[in-house]
Amino acid sequence: MLSVSLGLWQDRPASDALLTAKAADDLGYPGLWIGEMATYDAFALATAVGLATERIALTLGPFAVAVRDPMMIAMGVASVADLVKRRVDVAIGTSSPLVVEKWHGRPHAGSARALAEQVEVLRGLLDGEKSAHARSSGYRLRLDPPRSTVTVAAFGPQAVRIAATADRMVLNLITPASAARLIGDFRAAGGTRVTAWVTASASKDAAAMEQLRRGVVGYLAAPGYGEMFTEAGFGDVVAFARTRPHPRELLAEIPDELLESVGLLGPTAEKRLAEYRDAGVDEIAVIPASTDDDPGGAATLRELQALGAR
Template sequence: MSTDLKLGLNLGYWQRNADDATEVVQAAERLGYDSVWTAEAYGSDAFTPLAWYGARTSRIKLGTSVVQISARTPAATAMTAMTLDHLTGGRLLLGVGASGPQVVEGWYGMPFPGPLARTREYVEIMRKVWRREEPVTSDGAHYPLPYPGGANLGKPLKLITHPLREEIPLYLGAEGPRNVALAGEIADGWLPLFALPEKTEQMYGPSLAGARPGFDIAAMVMVMITDDIKGALNGVKMMLTLYIGGMGAKSRNFHADIIGRMGYAEAAQEIQSLYLAGRRDEAFNAIPDELADGISLVGPAGRIRERLEPWRKSPVTSLLVMGPRDETSLRTVRDLVLG
């Protein structure tokens, strides 16, 4: 249980030149937000916008939510993270995740099987890179170093630049219980995309039983301050329609699975079936209002204050809010969460 929540701002994907959130990030820093986060899927990358905002701020922590491990080798991610951490004075929070088979195999052209083993190897290699204790080698099945074969001239190497920090905080984006358990074992934090605060302990308590002290559960939550509760919930439902219905294959959709574990298995199956059949309006209407309301914070400030209580009583330690993009809204959220 955490009564004192840290507050972060999740910007999601950068999408176009007009989507420069510098003023928003600077406002969040002035208002005392702990962190700002960027994301990637198969459009913009996560590191470049974060570097842009890092160059225009001085205190706020900078997180990736998340960097996809199939997009870069472990050494490449370790180098980029080290560089950004140096340039921003040790403010990086590196969130990584395995993504799903459609993106991994369809976009990156990499095999998806073994995501937990791949993630474990990936994290081990990055930490070896940052520690610079010896030339980096790995005998893992997924990222062997040096590469066995090819020109047969591979040589173990050590990072040329000394990192500012040899232990950059690592977060895992995870949804399944085994992947969450892996986060508790090897990472400094966990980035749940969907969280139902009343059920977080029930769903993940056993998985997180071995988490290290100070483990940060940084949950992403849509926040809309408005008197139009129905309209706000419709915004949440639009997002859920896409993730449950279309962000994954019919036979393997991790987002639909997590909604099922929240107690909405029949609804998730119906939403996915309708969406894949092209009946997207019906899929939208099949999303229960109580589900959309449970994973978000919407409505007037007083209602949001009441809805924050389950989050304070849950294992969640950080709220990464999605939605507020002006200083007035950021201040209201800050006062509600931290006040």
């Protein structure tokens, strides 16, 4: 199944997110993932999206468990569901030390433990139960419970095991080979449904490829991701990234082939789509590039819709 995830691209107007959402709904995609970065609050954006679209189901997050407590998340999800009269699910994760510690001033240590706790606590709150958890003790939704599914964003072994206790695991920026290994571990631990967020551009024009390069540059030196890209044949780029060059210098060294290893791009999109399916991915959430020539990625979504139906 193909769904859509908002790109929230830093080099584009924030309002492009609404263009992507409207295009996804008009084209009949069944689901839309609404994350949260440096612009819109995800609950506010989801409400705007719900009021501007007709039928598409929404998944909000992943929300950082060190920043948002279960009550905050449950109240936000129930609020969106009540206001837009739409199916609303939720995703949680540990996020990064940059977001948690620098942006929010919260400790990132202990995030894995909080993630494991919040899966069950959040599920209960979303089903209308009164919470006994220390971070939301005694709270019960006063709005109708949305009975949302809970998804866990995962990459490392611990998060994968926690994801197996949730309704779904979501993977981001991942090669099909790495996805296959993680999904094997996930299903061995009892997990079932898997979504992968995958960047996409039908045209592969210069503006789109530059946007996608900017999207991966922060991952190349990161533990786990660096090894994944090395395995995919880009060890020289990873080694250079780990010397901490200026981002402009690193961008110039990222080949199109590296972007294609984790994306649905131009003529290789159909092949890569099949590889993700063979890896065990149940749902591919397309993150379309958004450029002046294709605002919101509508043309990319239209072309990928045809591939997804094959």
